[in-house]
Every structure is written in structure tokens, then in C-alpha cells.
Amino acid sequence: MLSVDHLPGRTLLAPDGRQYLFCSGTGYLGTARNPGFAALLAEGLSRYGTNYGASRHGPLQLRVYDEAEAFLAAWVGLPAALTVSSGYLAGQMAVKALARAGRFEYAPGTHPAAWLTEHPAPVGTTRSFDDWARHLLRRLRHETPEPVVIVTNSLDPLRVQRYDFQWTRELPADRPVTLLIDDSHGLGVIGPDGAGIRSEIEVPPSVRLVVVSSLAKACGVPGGVVLADQRFIEELRRSAFFGASSPVVPAYLHAFVQAQPLYRAARVQLMANAQQFGEATAGLKLFQSAPGFPVFFASDAALAPFMEQRGVLISSLNYPTPNDPPITRVVLSALHTREDVARVAELSAEFTAQR
Missing domain, CATH: 3.90.1150.10 (Aspartate Aminotransferase, domain 1)
Known part of the structure; x- marks a missing residue:
């Protein structure tokens, strides 16, 4: 080292x-x-300063947050987005909001940012992703319907595997189902125009889709984002989790929007x-x-x-x-x-x- x-x-x-x-x-x-991104960041620092440590629930509202979130939602292809100061915070904010939404099912290798508890036992399984998905669908078909929250990465960046998400089309529509995907290593790299995994995900209309991601990897922005339906994003926006946390440094979001x-x-x-x-x-x-x-x-x-x-x-x-x-x-x-x-x-x- x-x-x-x-x-x-x-x-x-x-x-x-x-x-x-x-x-x-x-x-x-x-x-x-x-160097081009550094110049855009310098422009943002000149306009917004080096940091903004206040709650976004405060009386001062910086338009750059709304602009960046509107861009992210349109780019990824989900109705709404909410930025926070890290990808880890984005994952934790989303799973905490879903804590009572159903039984949690974790895919192999799910990143700790999306863990509801410190050590969810199923994460350590040696089962392949495809085998896990088949087994999950089989259990969901045969068990008594109950709400479920399914949590997975968009890909395996460690042993390098792109996941096949065709199984999400078969998720049951007879109960509340949420599919949460951590796309931290995909956003900015995979998908049309680098928009990540969203274009590969098809779910029944009754299934809630939530995508969380770090912006720090491909995009180079120290922050994170949650993307979902408008109702869920508004729920997060009203939460103490969001209101009590500092936002992304606004200069970086300025650079991000301009740097496409x-x-x-x-x-x-x-x-x-x-x-x-x-x-x-x-x-x-x-x-x-x-x-x-x-x-x-x-x-x-x-x-x-x-x-x-x-x-x-x-x-x-x-x-x-x-x-x-x-x-x-x-x-x-x-x-x-x-x-x-x-x-x-x-x-x-x-x-x-x-x-």
C-alpha cells in the first residue's frame, strides 16, 4: 500500500x-x-462558495438542487430524484424509508449501503445471482402473499458480472413489491448515454422501482441520489433523515449539469x-x-x-x-x-x- x-x-x-x-x-x-470539469467546478465555487452546510428545509433554497434533480430524473428515466451528500446516505435513506414496506430480500453481494441491518445473513450466500433470482421467484409464487422489498446491485463490480434482469418482469402483482437497485457502478458508464441500469429494468405496474446511486464514481461528484416515483421522493424529502443532513456541495452539482x-x-x-x-x-x-x-x-x-x-x-x-x-x-x-x-x-x- x-x-x-x-x-x-x-x-x-x-x-x-x-x-x-x-x-x-x-x-x-x-x-x-x-481539466474541463475542474474549470466548471471553479465556476460553481465562484457562484456558490466552497460548501453549503445548512438543511435544505431552511429558508434559503438554491435552484441548482432542483435543476440537478430534474436532470437526473430525466436522464435516468424515473419520475423524480433527490440528491444527498453521499451514495451511502442515499442507500440508507431509501432502505430506512422502506423498513416497514415488507420483508427484505437481498441479492448476493448487495452493497452495505443498501442493508437495512448491519449483517443481513442472505448477503453472504455463495449462490449465483441467476440462481438467487430463480429461487426468489419460485418462493414468491408459492408463499402466502405478503409485502416484500427486493434489494440488489445493478452489477457485480468486483468479480465483474453484468446481471440479467429479465426476471423482474415476472414479479408478482398480488402484493406490494418494491425493487431497490444500487447502480453506483453503472450510472455514468452503462446504458444509453450512460444513464445506468434503468433501461434494462421492466416491472409490472404495481411494483415500485427505486434506484440509488453514488455520484462519486463515474461522475466525480461527492454525493448520492435516490430516483423513484414522485410520491416516494416526496416522502424522503419530508423525512428527518433528509432534513437533518447536509446536502451535496452545490458547486459540484453546477459542474455536473454543465459537464454532460x-x-x-x-x-x-x-x-x-x-x-x-x-x-x-x-x-x-x-x-x-x-x-x-x-x-x-x-x-x-x-x-x-x-x-x-x-x-x-x-x-x-x-x-x-x-x-x-x-x-x-x-x-x-x-x-x-x-x-x-x-x-x-x-x-x-x-x-x-x-x-
Whole structure:
């Protein structure tokens, strides 16, 4: 683990003066190191200051919140949106509001931000997502109808799996059902215009759909959002959970709304990088990957020290606890060049040849 005094972009300068190619983190679009976004943020800071720590229930109402939330709702394709200061807060605010809405059912690997209790037992299951979904539908069909809240990620960003959500069409209409999806790793990357998982979700009219997401990953905004029907969003807006929390720094929302052309250009570069790397490493049988997602999971943890010795830092962390085995991945961003991608692919081939 390196301790540094700066945020890396496509490269990282270590304290010993060595420069590494940086292929880790979650800043898929490279927003945190995008000069154009920095200029928009400076413009926002000039207008709104460095922070706004008051409740949004206060007498001063900044229009940028309504503007950003209207944009997010239209972009994702849900009736309404509400922003908060982190993706974790967005998830917790939503699940707390749904605490009495029914029995909670968690998909494998659901992020802790969407846990109602600290350690919901079903999250630790080794069952595959598809098997879990089939089993869930079977149980719902045969049990006595009762309200249920189904919680899942939009994809698995760790072992890199895109989930098939066709099963959501078959959710029962004979009871109150809520489907809550954490799209933190999808928003800004997958879907039409980067709008996330929403276009892949079809549910019966009686099912309430709620999407929560961090804005800090692809979008580079320290905040989170809940998207749902107008009634649910208004319920959240009236809650003490929302009223007692500080909002997103308004300067960032100003930059976010104005930065859509920058995001689109970055997404084009990101998809090109992911395609290049996927094609270059397809025959190695080293990585598990998913179309349109710039992360490549390696089951062989020895890849990380091999890459580090050759000047490339990839993601390798013990997850979810320090006692768990490492999750090893190559994470590409829009900041990487064709030459960068080719270099990492060449090293991957060299690693495979030595095993």
C-alpha cells in the first residue's frame, strides 16, 4: 500500500520518485482529473462558495438542487430524484424509508449501503445471482402473499458480472413489491448515454422501482441520489433523515449539469479502452469481464505484485474484510491512452506465459 500526497490520474508518482501507471479506483470517466470539469467546478465555487452546510428545509433554497434533480430524473428515466451528500446516505435513506414496506430480500453481494441491518445473513450466500433470482421467484409464487422489498446491485463490480434482469418482469402483482437497485457502478458508464441500469429494468405496474446511486464514481461528484416515483421522493424529502443532513456541495452539482458533453466524450474513450483491452487479452483466459464495463477481474492474485514490479498499479484488496482473500482487477479509465492499454495487455500476456 502506497501513501501519497496527491490523487492519481492515469499515473501515480510514488514517494520514492517512481512513476506507476494507475489502473485502480472507481473514477471510470476520469472526472476527478478532467481539466474541463475542474474549470466548471471553479465556476460553481465562484457562484456558490466552497460548501453549503445548512438543511435544505431552511429558508434559503438554491435552484441548482432542483435543476440537478430534474436532470437526473430525466436522464435516468424515473419520475423524480433527490440528491444527498453521499451514495451511502442515499442507500440508507431509501432502505430506512422502506423498513416497514415488507420483508427484505437481498441479492448476493448487495452493497452495505443498501442493508437495512448491519449483517443481513442472505448477503453472504455463495449462490449465483441467476440462481438467487430463480429461487426468489419460485418462493414468491408459492408463499402466502405478503409485502416484500427486493434489494440488489445493478452489477457485480468486483468479480465483474453484468446481471440479467429479465426476471423482474415476472414479479408478482398480488402484493406490494418494491425493487431497490444500487447502480453506483453503472450510472455514468452503462446504458444509453450512460444513464445506468434503468433501461434494462421492466416491472409490472404495481411494483415500485427505486434506484440509488453514488455520484462519486463515474461522475466525480461527492454525493448520492435516490430516483423513484414522485410520491416516494416526496416522502424522503419530508423525512428527518433528509432534513437533518447536509446536502451535496452545490458547486459540484453546477459542474455536473454543465459537464454532460465532457462525460460523453470520456465515455467514448472509456469504451474504446475497454474494447481494446478485452480484445487484446481475450485469448489469455486470465480475466473475467463484461461487455461495456471497464473492469477486468483476475482470479490469480499474483497478477498484482507482478504488475507492480513492472510499473503498473492494479486493484487488489481483501474484501469485504481484511481476512477475506484479495479481489484482483485491472480497472481502466477514460484517462488511459491506447499505449497505456497496450502496455497492460502486454504485461498480462507476459504474466500468463510465466504461469
